[in-house]
Amino acid sequence: MSVAVDKPGGPALARRAWTGFIRRREASVLVVAIALVVYFQASTPLFLTDGNLRNIAQATAPTAIVAVGIVFLLVSGEIDISVGMVAALAPYLMHYAIDFYGVPAVPAILLALLLAALVGLVNGLITTRLKVPSFVTTLGMFYLLYGILLTTSKAYPVAIPSSVKGDLQTWLGAGDWASLSWCLLVVVFFHLVLTRTRWGLHTISVGGNMLGATEAGIRVNRVKVGNFMLVSTLGAFAGLMEAFRINSIDPNIGGGTRITFTAIAAAVIGGTALAGGSGTVIGALLGMFVLAVLQNGFNLVGVSANPFFLIQGLAILVSMIANQYLSRLRRAGGS
Amino acid sequence: MDALRVEGVAKRFGALTALTDVNLHVGRGEVLGLLGDNGAGKSTLIKVICGFHRPDAGRILVDEVPVVLRSVDHARSLGIDTVYQDLALVNELSVYHNMFLNREHRIGPLLNNRLMRRLAEEHLREMGVDIPDVTVEAAKLSGGQRQAIAVARSVYSAARILLLDEPLAAMGAKEATIILDLVADLKARGDVAIVIIAHNYAQALQVCDRVAILQQGRITFDRPTAETSVAELTDLMVADYRGRRRAAGG
Numbered sequence: 001m002s003v004a005v006d007k008p009g010g011p012a013l014a015r016r017a018w019t020g021f022i023r024r025r026e027a028s029v030l031v032v033a034i035a036l037v038v039y040f041q042a043s044t045p046l047f048l049t050d051g052n053l054r055n056i057a058q059a060t061a062p063t064a065i066v067a068v069g070i071v072f073l074l075v076s077g078e079i080d081i082s083v084g085m086v087a088a089l090a091p092y093l094m095h096y097a098i099d100f101y102g103v104p105a106v107p108a109i110l111l112a113l114l115l116a117a118l119v120g121l122v123n124g125l126i127t128t129r130l131k132v133p134s135f136v137t138t139l140g141m142f143y144l145l146y147g148i149l150l151t152t153s154k155a156y157p158v159a160i161p162s163s164v165k166g167d168l169q170t171w172l173g174a175g176d177w178a179s180l181s182w183c184l185l186v187v188v189f190f191h192l193v194l195t196r197t198r199w200g201l202h203t204i205s206v207g208g209n210m211l212g213a214t215e216a217g218i219r220v221n222r223v224k225v226g227n228f229m230l231v232s233t234l235g236a237f238a239g240l241m242e243a244f245r246i247n248s249i250d251p252n253i254g255g256g257t258r259i260t261f262t263a264i265a266a267a268v269i270g271g272t273a274l275a276g277g278s279g280t281v282i283g284a285l286l287g288m289f290v291l292a293v294l295q296n297g298f299n300l301v302g303v304s305a306n307p308f309f310l311i312q313g314l315a316i317l318v319s320m321i322a323n324q325y326l327s328r329l330r331r332a333g334g335s
Numbered sequence: 336m337d338a339l340r341v342e343g344v345a346k347r348f349g350a351l352t353a354l355t356d357v358n359l360h361v362g363r364g365e366v367l368g369l370l371g372d373n374g375a376g377k378s379t380l381i382k383v384i385c386g387f388h389r390p391d392a393g394r395i396l397v398d399e400v401p402v403v404l405r406s407v408d409h410a411r412s413l414g415i416d417t418v419y420q421d422l423a424l425v426n427e428l429s430v431y432h433n434m435f436l437n438r439e440h441r442i443g444p445l446l447n448n449r450l451m452r453r454l455a456e457e458h459l460r461e462m463g464v465d466i467p468d469v470t471v472e473a474a475k476l477s478g479g480q481r482q483a484i485a486v487a488r489s490v491y492s493a494a495r496i497l498l499l500d501e502p503l504a505a506m507g508a509k510e511a512t513i514i515l516d517l518v519a520d521l522k523a524r525g526d527v528a529i530v531i532i533a534h535n536y537a538q539a540l541q542v543c544d545r546v547a548i549l550q551q552g553r554i555t556f557d558r559p560t561a562e563t564s565v566a567e568l569t570d571l572m573v574a575d576y577r578g579r580r581r582a583a584g585g
Contacts, residue, residue: 192445196446196448197444198439198441198446201432201436201446205425205428209423209424209426211421212419212422212423213423213425214407215419215421215423216407216437217411218436219408277425277426
């Protein structure tokens with residue numbers, strides 16, 4: 001007969017570890033991500049293969065980069081639904097600069113990013129100065145950019161300019177792991193910005209208590225405008241990366257609102273509050289990973305693509321409910 | 336020499352007149368109690384002095400030099416710091432991040448969290464405020480603890496003019512004593528001018544050198560505490576209330 005002996009401190013250590021875990025905003029989505037990986041690997045041996053992981057990485061990376069910007073904007077209490085159209089327009093801006101005005105490749109890419117930042121600036125100024133709700137501002141901007149895109153491109157896809165082809169294209173998206181590498185770089189950098197810098201602290205303050213932040217002397221409009229510019233620039237970068245990867249500049253990059261809504265879904269699933277004040281970049285990456293794994297896993301196990309949106313909708317609802325529950329646990333757990 | 340002088344300040348919000356020809360002054364090492372009913376304009380006056388609102392008329396002098404306060408940051412740079420009635424705390428941030436909000440210690444671009452944690456613990460210990468863990472979110476604190484953090488934030492900001500907008504609201508007896516003792520210590524130091532808004536006249540008389548009453552946007556009473564009493568202050572406030580009721584009724 002064996003006798004179970006409690007090690008001194010064992011249960012307390014486990015309790016501390018559990019409390020520490022549930023205090024993390026990414027906790028619930030991490031559990032879901034691991035469960036999905038285990039489930040799909042058990043269902044099909046193709047899941048954890050090099051080729052399939054590359055597929056997931058390429059599907060995840062551009063939207064995850066947009067989600068990083070969306071996290072900053074949501075945390076500061078605003079939203080941008082025009083970012084998908086910025087992603088679609090940016091490769092065309094590069095193409096126009098190179099093929100119509102003879103701008104060299106790298107300055108043309110930088111110009112596209114700069115113009116995207118300008119779109120963010122306009123969104124930010126309209127929202128903060130003219131007090132137009134950001135949903136409405138960016139809805140208007142979405143259609144405005146869509147009109148510019150269709151008018152100037154005549155809705156035709158074009159080839160990647162020849163001056164971009166080669167190493168530049170490989171490094172910026174066409175390489176096997178290029179998009180994932182950029183994505184991880186962006187995630188790590190902006191995770192540090194949100195959690196370890198003044199800008200991150202002020203972003204949380206502005207979304208958490210705008211009056212309090214103003215009274216503390218924080219320039220709330222500057223923080224908000226900055227985050228509008230950030231999300232637009234990251235949207236443009238994601239669009240350029242995707243164009244380099246598919247080796248074509250297509251007005252359907254980003255699928256209209258698809259990239260925007262998927263990025264918002266990833267941020268929300270990852271624990272970012274729509275009301276502002278809290279959110280995590282790592283959580284958004286995990287949220288995006290969950291959505292990509294779901295879609296990829298369904299394909300592999302032979303489930304029709306049609307119910308995917310049903311599952312995505314349920315994932316958003318379940319994750320929100322789980323986040324509410326974990327938030328209550330965090331508060332009850334106290335210090 | 337007055338550390339802070341307010342001359343003829345007026346402020347309107349649309350059709351509403353919040354302040355009319357307000358004059359007050361406070362010197363270094365002096366505590367001025369600002370009393371008044373709800374809606375009398377006390378918080379508006381504090382927000383004008385701290386650079387949050389711009390006055391429509393009048394001027395503000397710091398150390399006898401006229402200043403145009405462009406922002407809260409600008410006022411802070413002149414040594415004016417404020418504890419707001421709403422406390423200006425961010426629930427989602429830790430205690431120590433709240434204490435150093437917008438004057439964070441940094442190493443290069445990164446926050447120096449270790450230093451801010453240590454300083455927050457030291458400041459709160461010096462104040463006698465019991466907060467076991469400064470890394471917890473402000474949302475988890477009691478009303479008194481939140482007030483104490485807001486006060487500590489301003490007190491340790493090296494302010495030369497400290498504005499306290501109802502710092503004793505939501506405080507238990509012990510916590511109120513901590514704040515009153517802190518104000519007394521600052522007064523004893525002699526280099527800080529303090530304006531404190533209070534509803535409890537006994538507490539105001541206990542710690543203030545002078546009291547001023549703001550009624551319907553005007554200063555109607557300004558006298559050393561030695562020359563007044565709780566009873567007199569109460570009578571003045573009641574008389575004002577009755578006067579306004581009569582005016583509204585007829």
